[in-house]
Amino acid sequence: MELRLPLCSVRSWRPTDAERLATIANDRSIWIMVRDRFPHPYTIADAEAFIARVSTEAPERSFAITIDDVVAGGIAVMPGADIHRVSAEVGYWLGAEARGKGVATEAVRAFVEWIWAHTDLQHLTAGVFTYNPASARVLEKAGFSMAYLARQSAIKDGQLCDEWVYTRNRGTEDEKTREREK
DSSP states (O other): OEEEOSSOEEEEOOGGGHHHHHHHHOOHHHHTTSOTTSOSSOOHHHHHHHHHHHTTOSSOOEEEEEETTEEEEEEEEEEOOGGGTTEEEEEEEEOGGGTTTTHHHHHHHHHHHHHHHHSOOOEEEEEEETTOHHHHHHHHHTTOEEEEEEEEEEEETTEEEEEEEEEEETTHHHHHHHHHHO
């Protein structure tokens, strides 16, 4: 998969991405914002193992965000199961060099459209620690709405954390556009 966008691309991970992935992902400012399954420190062995694992996923769910074909971050969709099989969680991160330039917003918007076009998913969620308002703004710009505040719903770095939970449903952006045009 590859989505070519004005600021970045979203594409499948490649084995040759491992060195760059290890370099930019070995950053505590990323780790503090993501799930604990994202290692810290982040080694070349972690990068190689991650790329090997996600390369075998069918359907593919984890992708690289690149700028000029150089890894700048990652984005993924994690489908639900059983009665939640029409729902999924979206997660993303960017290395420090790529932040604040509109890359995350562009990647999330395009990725959501790709999800709608290539899956039967109807409902997306994304959780954001309340100490990460920049990520919350990315989701809002990508058509997500804050559904609720989950107090002390997670633990990160030994501390209980609050999360904003954002959602977006299939067709939501079209409805918002029609409302604005009235």
